[in-house]
Amino acid sequence: MLRDELEGIYAILIKDLKAYYLKPPNISWGILFPIALALAFTLRNPQGLRDLAPGLVAMAALFGTTSMEAIVVTFEKRVGALERLFMAPLTHTSILLAKVLGGAVFGGFISAVMTLLCFTLLGMRIPHPSLYVAGLSLSLLTLSALGALIAFSVREVFEAQTLSNYFRFPMIFLCGVFIPVGRLPLPLRVVAYMLPLTYTVEALRASTSSPVHLSPLLDLVILTFFLVVFLLLTHRAMRRVFD
């Protein structure tokens, strides 16, 4: 029944927030990480910061969603707590959605801190707030689903970390934060357009009226496409966890 499934998703989400995400060390990391990131860029490159702001928020979203979530899932897998969720009368889809929402909420918190910093310190302005919220929310879900895919595909916490970094670092360098995608050599440009974070940056830039390459609607459509693909792949990986 749909009601039962929704109730289960909500229960898992709240439990994860309480047991893991909202622990004091994670909260302080969630605040310090954006500050450190913003400072690092301010010191290196005091000009053009407003231009950089959407990229900073995108990075906060990327690290915020994938870092903790991978730890939560692999940790629960190791101590047997994940098994408890799989024993409950819930579909795998609901368990997956709960885990993805957990990562997205935590990433959302860090992105919000980053947004606030960019707004107050770097002078970022958001002429199209609904596009900003839509682009950021969709990105949080998509990146969180990528985190879930990685976490459900590996056995150990360190494997999840390593594998995440395979995705994260190329994304950061190619997504247009440091070098505009248009100025990348063609092969790298092709790769850049295969990475979800590129569309996050594009959508956020559009909402701050910075120059963009694609229409914002297309960004949202492509992000949704990534989200669906990641969810489907994770769902398949989940079937193998206890077999």
Added chain:
Amino acid sequence: MDAIVVEELTKYYGDLCAVDHVSFNVRRGEVFGYLGPNGAGKTTTIRMLSGLTRPSEGRALISGYDVLTEAVEVKRRVGVVPEVSNLYDELTVWENLKFISRLYHVPRAEREGRIRELLEMFSLWDRRGKRFRRLSRGLKRRVILAAALVHDPEVLFLDEPTTGLDVVSARGLRSLVRELRGMGKTIFLTTHYIEEADQLCDRIAIIVRGRITALDAPEGLKSKAGARYVVEVELSREPPQGLLEALRRLGGVETEGLHLRLSTDRPQEVLRLLPEEASKAGLRLVSVRTRGITLEDAFLELTGLSPEVMRMEKGGG
């Protein structure tokens, strides 16, 4: 309808056949024991029956629902106490049970009452505010048992419920199992303690290397062993062949150093014959003891395994 129906249930892990075409039925309200050494396939069976792991072959029904195609319906009706304590360390006893009650869709109005009832029944009410991490092993096991009962399941799976517990906690847990049986729950319990199976179970399946080698009530298993009594003898030196030959006419004989174990239906004759044969062989009887056959003796005869194998804990074998 039987609570559990299992037909040719099988699980392969690569080349390893962890559960090998097992079939059995568990009646409603019965305590069914699954007795076997480590690695026999007990946990794998529970995982398949509770809808966690998909069977490779065969099928299983819980209250008529197929574990493969109707997993969610199965999960609504079963409670599982897994081998390892897997509740949430960071949450209190109360929060853990609250979470589980939501996960199992216990109606909101009934949640707190149910949890309170269970905590009181398991003498955990005073500890409801304690973090799970801070509890002793015995208390953890009780909380996990409570968690498995929050949604009032028809069938309860207990995977080695007393392994790793001290004597007192283990005894407490066994009496809880009896209480649950009295409440009409169907209980499927695995153990590698022969005594425990004997004390708790209405029927026992002996599982070795993924196969069921015997299935009967404890008394039935004992009678299958072929003799009703055991005479245990300690000798002053190792018994010569002649003595063993003479005793073999009265039952099955096994020796280990100075110890001799004879399973027989004619203990009186054994006791008469022993002193004669001993003096003929020129040795002394240090001690002689006659007792009824235990499940452990029967297990030994039915499986050919030694009780030592069963006493080995995880990692020891």
